[in-house]
Amino acid sequence: MVAPDVPSNTKPVAEAHKFDEKALSKWMASNVKGFKLSQETGPLQVFQFTHGQSNPTFLLVSGSGKNTKKYVLRKKPPGKLLPSAHAIEREYHVMSALAGSRVPVPRTYGLCEQDNVIGTPFYIMQYIEGRIFKDIELPKMHPTQRFAIYAAMNKVLAELHSVDLEATGLKSYGKPEGFIARNAKRWADQYEKSKTELIPDFEDLKDSLIKNTPNDEASNQVSLIHGDFRLDNIIFHPTEPRVLAVLDWELSTLGAPISDFAYNCLPYYSPSRGGVAELAGQGLNGLDLVQLGIPELRTYKNMYIQNSRRAVGTLNNWEFYVSLSYFRLAAISQGVYKRALQGNASSSHANKYGDVSKLLAKLGLSVYRSQLSTKTSAALIDIQSAKATLGMFKLSDKFWDLRSKLLDFMDQYIYPNEAVFEEQHLKASLEQGTRWVDNIPIREFIKTKAKEAGLWNLFLTQNKTHQHSYGAGLTNLEYAPLCEIMGRSPILAPEAFNCAAPDTGNMEVLTIYGTQQQQKTWLTPLLQGEIRSCFGMTEPLVASSDATNIEANIERVEDGYIINARKWWTSGAGDPRCKVCIFMGKTDPTAPKHQQQSMLIVPMDAPGVRVVRAMHVFGNDDAPHGHPEVEFKNVKVPLENMLLGEGRGFEIAQGRLGPGRIHHCMRLIGMAERALDMMLVRVHERYAHGALLLKKGAILKDIADMRIEIEKTRLLTLQAAAMMDTVGNKHAKQQIAMIKVAAPKMALSVIDKAIQSFGGMGISQDTILATLWTHARTLRLADGPDEVHRESIANLELTRTCRL
Structure with missing residues (x-):
């Protein structure tokens, strides 16, 4: 009989595992x-x-x-087994159920639940030619290949x-109710x-986990979980970074x-060298990892969130998992x-596992006690890169501390909950029969x-913070990079930090120009995030980028003002919280051209x-925020609702728009960064x-561009922010106009290229790219179209003294 071609990771059957082959x-x-x-x-x-400590696995070869x-047989080990352990029946059942799904599994051929054939129950499945990686460093691979392997593993887990x-x-x-608590008890x-x-460390860890089991959104989510999802339980294509099959479903x-994903991330916490690595894995x-090309933990987490059609939920208790x-x-x-x-383990190294158990318990207790927060090399590189970019500007220690906290908060609460927010909004809309909930x-x-x-009211800069107990007292320059980070999630982040438009502009107006009573009535609840607001400027019948065109009529009467007008693109007016x-x-x-306008506070x-009606943005109503058309018909407000004074509206508008444009532009840069990351x-x-x-x-040309x-x-926008701080908004007028043209154009180009790389998915609801593109395109019009700003830039340039 000619010896068959068998893979190198096989050996003759161990004496303890021999069975009746006939x-x-x-x-x-x-x-x-x-x-x-x-x-x-x-x-x-x-x-x-050769691998496998739990259920012995065999290659069966028939013919020549x-x-x-070729087939694969997987069986229970001989001897007395712990209850519910080595559940090969469950493996067979789940793989059979997943046939034809987006999760690749071997084809199953038959299950024997009796022990009268080879001594234990077993099943037969397909043998798949491919690569199984035992070394998680993936030696002899190019960094791009390593990244692709980890990305493929991440994607299959999300699927x-x-x-x-x-x-x-x-x-x-399974019984998902109380899964986490039950799981902790099961392993105890x-x-x-x-x-x-x-083992003292195990006892301490056991007590800590059982007493402090979370009962939150993440712990109560339900999905199919693998239970042992790691690199060496996956068969990859022989040459491509593509998963052909997921193996070893015993613990599914x-x-x-989140428990499955945390387990998959354990290598990020385990030492790579020394005795611990040799024994514990x-x-x-x-x-x-940056040099190796293996995605850092922060990147790997965000990759999973992007891949998953159901969010992990809050990661607040990540270290617990x-x-x-x-x-x-x-x-x-x-x-x-x-x-x-007892002499019936499948591995020749099984006698070392007493020490392994102790080391694993020690690692688990260390993570639980420390709530691991050390900076990874990627995070350190991020800080170094940011300092290189911002190094020409003087930034406070407070800024760098807030930036670090904000990045962590985005990873922990914002990105994982974008999908949760969408789901909860949809659910509330169906229950109440309206999108405006x-x-x-x-x-x-x-x-x-x-x-x-x-991380609240960060937009309130130094000269506006001293009046209130809110805000961090940053400069415009310091707030700008934070605003960029928030811009990576326009759906959720700006409001999460009470830094969303139009509230930021309105709060700045009330802070600078409002009376004490106006501030008490409206500014305080806005600063506390208890209510929201809108800004009524744009009108359907005139080019409202020129404030002198405004036709809205404000008539003064003896005891107040009467308003008659129709406004549209009144962002936020559809939100029930808009007061x-x-x-x-x-x-x-x-009156003179720039003294005709006034601003009033109008309760909704x-x-x-x-x-x-709700104005649609490229077919989307943008609920629950929205940009409605609003009618003001004989609306009467008291005299004390006037801001600053009659005829001062244009002056207020100019003061309001400068910071707002910085915020928009930095958020656009954040959107572009996220699109590039996804690409x-x-x-x-x-x-x-x-x-x-x-x-x-x-593609390489696109990425470089x-x-x-x-x-x-980014540098142009930071320059404008710095000038606002040093010479004031008036003297920074040209720089503000330039970024208002440059940022939307740049973001649109970047996001569009990212969409192309995703194909059909790029314009679907399965990624955030379509939403980012819509936001960017809208901002070419908001606060004045490009043409207006280009004209302003050119006129300012023409007035500059020429030195020829």
Whole structure:
């Protein structure tokens, strides 16, 4: 018989795991479709895979040459087993259910639940040619290849957590209620049953986890989870960074996806070198992942959030889930060690697992106690890069501290909850029969957390903060990079930090120009985030970028003002929380051109105020914020609602627009950065015409152009912010106008290129790119179209003294 071509990770069957091969052949002939036994094919040849500590796994080879067929057998180990352990029946069931889904699995051929054939229950599945990576550093690979492998693993895990339980018949596959608490207890019990000695670290970790089990949104989410999702349980394509099959489903069930994802992230916490790594498993902690091309933890988390069609929920208790993963591994390792003492473990190294259990418990307890917050090399590089960009400007220690906190907060609360926000908004809309709802719990939860973190009203700059207990007292220059970070999530972030338009502009107006009573009535609840506001300036019948065109009529009577007007693009007016409008109209059309306008405070519940319709932005109503058309019909407000004085409206408008334009432009840069980040991940994992997108010359050109344009626009915007701080808004007028032209144009170009790399997905609801593009395109019109600003720039340039 010619020796078959078998993979290098097989060996002859260990003595302790030998079974009756003839009995197996007979069973397969009756139960495995396509399997035949004859003198021509010869006896079944059996080899044992070298990896696996739990369920012994074997390669079965039938026939030879062109008629060779290969199968994989997976069985329970011999001997007495712990209850519910080594559940090969569950593996077979879940893989069979996932056939044809977006989660790649081997084809299953047959399950034997009896022990009278080979001594234990077993199942037969497809043998798949491919690569299994044992070394998580992926040696001898180019950094782009490493990134692509990790990106592919991340994407499949997100797909797994998005499986339709109803369609796959897995809705009753587990009991998700109380999953986290039950899981902690299960592994504690498992440990007790296999304990060979007292491990103090394990006991401390057990007590901490069981007493402090979270009961939050993340812990209560339900999906199919793998239970042991790691790199060496995945078969990759022989040459491409593409997953062909996910293996080892023994621990799969229904539960909280965050627990599965935290387990997948354990290598980021485990040491890469030394005795701990040798015993407890190779880690990434201590390696220069940037140089290797392996995505850092922050990147890997955000990658999962982008890939997942269901968000993880809040990551507030992330370290708990990491510690729980170590806890579980420690309990499993103890079980392997006890089986080794009994002589029935599948690994020749199983006798080391007593020490492994101790080390894993120590690591878990360390993460739990420290609530790991050390900066990764990527985070340090980010700080160094930011300091290089901002190094020409003088920035306070307070700024750098707030920037670090803001980046962490975005990772922890904002990105994971974008999808949650959308889902809760949809649910509330269906329940109330309107898109204009205010009861979106995740938004209010995040706002509370932002207040607690001191990330609230950051837009209030130094000269405006001393009057109130809100704001960080930053300069315009210092706030600008923070505003950029918030811009990466225009759906959720600006309001989460009470830094959203038009509230920021309105609060600045009330801070600078409002009376004490006006501030008490309207500014204080706005600063506290209790209400929202709108700004009534733009009108449907005139070019409202020129404030002197405004036709809204404000008539003074003995005891107040009467307003008659129709405004549109009144951002935020459709939100039920919008309680006040700062309204611009004309009090004296006969006065000098720039002294005709005035600004009034108008309560939204005043008689005669009516939201006529929601204006759609490229087909989207942008609820629950929106940009409605609003009618003001014989609306009467008291005299004390006048801001600054009659005829001072144009002056207020000019003061309001400068900071607002800085905010818009920096948010646009944040949107562009996010689009570029998404594109970089995409080109590492997407094949087209036989090669990864990153190998295409046109893609490389796009990436280079995107980075150049982002950096140019950022520096121009920072220059404008710095001039506002040093010489004032009036003297920074040209720079403010330049960024208002440059930033939307740049963002549109960058986002458009990212959309192209995503193809059809780029314009769908499956990514945020379409939303980013819509925001960027709208801002070419908001606060005046490009043409107006270009004219202003040119006129200012023409007045400059020429030195020829």
